[in-house]
Amino acid sequence: MKPVIIGIAGGTGSGKTTVARSIYDRVGKDRIEWVSHDSYYRNFEGLDPEQRHHINFDHPDSLETELLCRHLDVLSKGSSVEVPIYDFTTHSRKAATQRVEPRKVIIVEGILVLAEPELRKRIDIKLFVDTPSDIRFLRRLMRDIQSRGRSVESVIDQYMTTVRPMHEEFVEPSKRHADLIIPEGGENLVALDAIISRVEHLLA
Numbered sequence: 001m002k003p004v005i006i007g008i009a010g011g012t013g014s015g016k017t018t019v020a021r022s023i024y025d026r027v028g029k030d031r032i033e034w035v036s037h038d039s040y041y042r043n044f045e046g047l048d049p050e051q052r053h054h055i056n057f058d059h060p061d062s063l064e065t066e067l068l069c070r071h072l073d074v075l076s077k078g079s080s081v082e083v084p085i086y087d088f089t090t091h092s093r094k095a096a097t098q099r100v101e102p103r104k105v106i107i108v109e110g111i112l113v114l115a116e117p118e119l120r121k122r123i124d125i126k127l128f129v130d131t132p133s134d135i136r137f138l139r140r141l142m143r144d145i146q147s148r149g150r151s152v153e154s155v156i157d158q159y160m161t162t163v164r165p166m167h168e169e170f171v172e173p174s175k176r177h178a179d180l181i182i183p184e185g186g187e188n189l190v191a192l193d194a195i196i197s198r199v200e201h202l203l204a
Contacts, residue, residue: 037110
């Protein structure tokens, strides 16, 4: 049976991962797989550190979405795929990969999931997590400092030069493709109940 593919989009720090985790826990890990669009950032290991520093990681061209689409097609046919593992400290792919097995439900999560036409064609349930920009920025600031070794200045500079403009150009407009817009992210239990109900209906 063709899997149910759930696409979860929204701005940086909007709570996409929290929503994905809630769905994952409620559907059950034996029936669901989770793929992050972030894993498909292109490999920039051939560039020197200064060149990598100036890459616009919030533009659709920075992601190898065509590979993600092929992987979803393979998973839909019942075979496993090897998903890249991206190192955000060096802006390059690691040599190792992560095996993802076919499941009845597949979550695809990322800021640009609904901005890519070919990706949207493969998604059965399209979700957009809507969170105020000030909260999203603070979450990103904390994440990049704590998890990616960034300085406050570099996070603010990137946010103003690429993150915010790309959000307005690509991420926010993609909201119109959503089947369901989720305010408050993973705290919105009513929305999560509706999503799980739809997933169970499609599986049946």
